[in-house]
Amino acid sequence: MFPLNSRYKGLKNPNFFILAKTLHFRDFAKQSSAAFTIALIECERMKVWLINCIDEERKRNIEKTYCSLGTAYLASYVRKYGGYSDLVLSEAGQKLTSEQITLVKPDIVGISSVTQNFDIAESVAKKIKKEIDVPIIVGGKHISALPSTLSKTFSIAVIGEGEETFLELLRAYESHGLENSKLENLNGIAYKKDDKVRVTPRRKLIEPLDKIPFPARDLLDITKDNLHMLTSRGCPYHCVFCASAAFWQRARFNSAGYVVSEIKHLVETYHADNINLLDDLFIANKKRLMEIAQLIKTEGLHNKVSFTCLARANLVDVNIVSVLKHINVTTVNMGLESGCEKTLNFLKCGSVKVRQNMNAVNLLKRYGFHVVASFVIGVPGETWDDSMETLQFLKKARLNDGETYVLLPYPGTQLWNMAKQQGIVNENMDWSKFEIYFEDNPLNRVVVADKLLRTDLLKLLGMFNAEWERHKRRHVFIGRVKSVVNLIMEKTPFYQHN
Ligand code: B12
Ligand code: SF4
Numbered sequence: 001m002f003p004l005n006s007r008y009k010g011l012k013n014p015n016f017f018i019l020a021k022t023l024h025f026r027d028f029a030k031q032s033s034a035a036f037t038i039a040l041i042e043c044e045r046m047k048v049w050l051i052n053c054i055d056e057e058r059k060r061n062i063e064k065t066y067c068s069l070g071t072a073y074l075a076s077y078v079r080k081y082g083g084y085s086d087l088v089l090s091e092a093g094q095k096l097t098s099e100q101i102t103l104v105k106p107d108i109v110g111i112s113s114v115t116q117n118f119d120i121a122e123s124v125a126k127k128i129k130k131e132i133d134v135p136i137i138v139g140g141k142h143i144s145a146l147p148s149t150l151s152k153t154f155s156i157a158v159i160g161e162g163e164e165t166f167l168e169l170l171r172a173y174e175s176h177g178l179e180n181s182k183l184e185n186l187n188g189i190a191y192k193k194d195d196k197v198r199v200t201p202r203r204k205l206i207e208p209l210d211k212i213p214f215p216a217r218d219l220l221d222i223t224k225d226n227l228h229m230l231t232s233r234g235c236p237y238h239c240v241f242c243a244s245a246a247f248w249q250r251a252r253f254n255s256a257g258y259v260v261s262e263i264k265h266l267v268e269t270y271h272a273d274n275i276n277l278l279d280d281l282f283i284a285n286k287k288r289l290m291e292i293a294q295l296i297k298t299e300g301l302h303n304k305v306s307f308t309c310l311a312r313a314n315l316v317d318v319n320i321v322s323v324l325k326h327i328n329v330t331t332v333n334m335g336l337e338s339g340c341e342k343t344l345n346f347l348k349c350g351s352v353k354v355r356q357n358m359n360a361v362n363l364l365k366r367y368g369f370h371v372v373a374s375f376v377i378g379v380p381g382e383t384w385d386d387s388m389e390t391l392q393f394l395k396k397a398r399l400n401d402g403e404t405y406v407l408l409p410y411p412g413t414q415l416w417n418m419a420k421q422q423g424i425v426n427e428n429m430d431w432s433k434f435e436i437y438f439e440d441n442p443l444n445r446v447v448v449a450d451k452l453l454r455t456d457l458l459k460l461l462g463m464f465n466a467e468w469e470r471h472k473r474r475h476v477f478i479g480r481v482k483s484v485v486n487l488i489m490e491k492t493p494f495y496q497h498n
Contacts, residue, residue, distance in 0.1 A: 046174060047086040049106035050075060053113040053121040056093035059440060066228045066278065067091065070140065070162075071112050072215030077163035078170055080213050089219040093120050101131040108173060110166065111154075112140040115243075115410055116434035125153045135178055137169060141243050142431075145412030147190035147199045149427045156183065157190040160247070161233070163212055165189060165203055205249065209233060210258045214265060227266055228276040231259045235280040237312070239348050241376070243410035244280050251284060256291035260299060267304050274306045274330075282309040283320055293323045302328040310334070313360035314352040321367050331370040331400075334360065339393020340386040343379045354393065361397045370400045375464070378406040378438070378449035378457050380418065387452070387460050394467050400475045404464035406438035406457050409448050419448050 052068035055061070071089055078084040088104050109128055113121035125136045139158035143150065150157045155178060158165045165188040172182055183191045188203030206212060209232070234248030254262075266272040283289055296302050308331040309324070316334075324332065336357045338344040344354055364371045375394065377387050394404075409419035411427075419425045425446060435441045439461055442454055449457060 045084055045086055046107035046170070047088065047105070048075075048078070048084055048108055048110065048170065049088045049090070049104050050110045051090055051092045051112065051124065053111055053117045053124055054091045054093045055117050055120055056095045058436075060437060062436065063091075066226055066276070067220050067222065068112060069215045069228070069230055071110070072217060072220055073212055074110065074139075074162055074166050075216040075219055076213040078167050079216060082167045082170055084170060087216070087219055089216070092124050093117070094123070096124055096127055098127070098131050101128050105132065106134060108134055108170065109136045110158075111136060111138050113138065113142055114140060115142040115431055116436065118142045118431040122151065122153050129153070135173060137166070139166070141247050142411060143190070144247055145243065145410070145416075146427050148197050150190045150192065150197045152192065155191070159188050159190055159199065160202055161188075161205055164206060205233075205252065207252070209252045209254050214262050217270075222270065224270050224272055227270055227272045227274070228278045229259075229262055229266070230279055231262075231277060231282065232279045232284065236284055237281070237348070237351055238414075239351075240414040241347060241407060241410065242280075243412050246412040251281075253285050253288050256288055256295050259288075259292050260295040260301070263296070263301055263305065264299060267301060272305050274308065277307055277309040279310060281312055281315075283311050283315055283324075286315075286320070289320070289323055293327045296327045302326065306330045308333065311360070311364075312352065313357045316356075316360035316363060318363065321363055321369075324369070325367050329369070331372060332364050333372045333374075336361075336373045336393075336397075337376050338379070338382075338386075339375070339390035340382070343382050343386050343390070346381060347376070347379060358393070358397060361399060365398045371398070373397070373399050373402040375402070375404045376407040377404060377460050377464070378447055378452060380415075380448050380450050382449060383451045384456060384460075391460075391463055391467065394464065394471075399471055401472060402468060404461060404468070405436070406445070406461070407448055408434055408436075408446060410434075415448065419446075424448060 050071040052071050054063045068091075075087045075089055079087065088106065090104075092100075109125075111121050111125060121138065125138070128134075128136060135155040136153070137156050137158060138150075138154040139162045143157045144159045147157055147159050156169065158169070165186070168186055169178070169189070172178060172186065176182060180191065180193050183189060184198065184200065187201050190197055190199045192198070215230075232251060232253045234251040235242070235245045236251045238245045263272075263275060266275055305328065307327065307329045309329055310333045311320070311324075313334055313336060316332075334357075337347050339354055339357070341354050344352065344357070361371055361373070375390055377390065379386075407415070409415040409425055411425075416425065430444075433441075433444050433446045435445050438445050438447070438457060442458055447454060447457065452460070
């Protein structure tokens with residue numbers, strides 16, 4: 001998946017040296033004629049390379065399902081408000097080569113990383129530094145939660161929401177460089193001074209959210225099969241394990257008009273027939289949901305595109321469900337987390353009950369949705385019997401699909417603070433221990449369970465996975481029966497209308 005810009009797709013091309021020559025034309029021109037150089041500098045601003053760091057060696061790479069929109073938002077913002085148009089967006093991990101770095105030859109690099117990839121992000125930055133001497137800025141959920149861990153590998157860290165801070169950094173770099181004396185006046189960053197990390201005050205969140213243009217999907221390798229959107233930032237709830245709620249501080253929403261224009265854009269530009277609304281909690285704002293539904297109907301988009309979205313069991317009622325049905329949402333995902341009241345209470349701070357989880361699944365199924373859910377095991381205080389209650393819940397719930405994970409204490413969360421106090425995690429640890437799938441690294445993976453052994457967790461995962469398989473098989477069977485019935489109904493005149 002490297003790099004993603006169409007301009008740089010030639011990297012996989014055997015003729016890429018010819019392409020490289022063209023790309024380095026600016027350097028050639030600089031040497032050949034001073035006048036030409038000035039003309040080029042005037043029309044061409046610095047080249048910005050934004051990298052979403054991924055683990056290219058992971059067996060099951062969930063990161064490749066949907067590319068990161070975080071860097072695409074940064075790109076669209078600096079393009080609109082700063083006029084920076086020489087932007088390269090790519091993914092990179094362990095397989096990044098020197099050749100690729102010298103081919104892109106950026107003036108400044110930005111790297112985005114989640115916790116489990118942070119060590120890879122450091123090595124990507126080191127590789128780039130070896131080839132070219134340019135500032136490397138890091139941002140994202142991980143470094144924002146632990147700014148004091150900023151290492152020498154990175155020049156600066158952007159803490160929290162990045163668009164405005166990144167724009168200011170680009171402007172500063174272009175006009176006077178990134179010396180420390182200038183950095184202390186810039187909000188929302190961490191940098192090194194006298195070998196100590198300085199963190200400047202947090203920047204105000206961007207308001208209204210509509211100020212941020214649609215993510216620069218034109219710079220990503222996007223097809224109609226992996227289209228996704230975000231229509232909000234943050235969540236009104238504060239679950240103990242959630243890094244997102246901690247990061248965004250509070251919930252902000254794009255207006256219904258903005259959301260529907262973006263849907264329309266995806267339908268017109270990418271011929272979208274299904275869009276995955278990956279917001280933490282798409283249904284969080286009921287008033288906005290009604291407005292979106294109204295606009296989707298007015299625009300006739302419900303006849304062109306279907307949606308997948310995330311919901312929360314305590315918010316799922318007949319009203320919400322019928323609105324989702326009307327706008328052609330076909331799949332609803334929910335983080336149900338646990339079928340054990342005590343465990344659920346701990347994870348979600350008492351905001352939802354097991355009974356509400358089951359009611360939500362039943363209601364959604366009654367309306368014909370494809371219902372997908374996730375659960376966690378390995379929660380502090382959770383016993384074998386508690387996990388069995390969750391397994392029983394899963395057996396009873398008419399879910400179409402889903403997964404069970406072993407709980408992780410992400411930095412910035414309440415769970416992180418608890419795990420840190422117990423010495424399970426610390427700021428300087430090996431971040432690959434945050435492997436998503438426990439079964440891929442059962443000996444070293446971080447675990448916060450205190451009443452279950454690693455071997456118990458493996459056994460439990462096996463039992464959960466078997467149950468998920470049963471659910472999937474049952475739904476495939478039901479799907480087949482339904483299509484046969486439909487076929488018979490279509491072919492039998494008795495069932496035909498009029
Ligand atoms: C969409 C999404 C996914 C998608 C797509 C992932 C992808 N390729 O981006 C899918 C479904 C595949 C996914 C999977 C997973 N996800 Co996810 N995901 C999200 C979600 C909902 C949105 C991400 C996003 O695009 N945000 C919007 C942009 C604007 O925010 P951003 O990326 O943080 O970028 C902003 C700033 O951080 C900053 N910034 C970021 N990078 C940089 C770089 C520079 C240079 C600068 C200047 C600024 C900057 O500026 C940006 C603009 O403001 C977030 C929660 C959330 N709402 O953010 C969780 C989240 C990122 N996911 C999370 C997790 C745990 C996972 C999974 C492990 C879940 C699982 N159990 O399988 C996997 C692992 C994925 C992986 N990368 O390895 C955690 C990460 C925690 C952490 N500390 O690392 C989050 C925060 C969810 C949570 N509730 O805790 N995820
Ligand atoms: S409801 Fe979801 S997004 Fe909101 S705090 Fe809980 S886990 Fe995070």
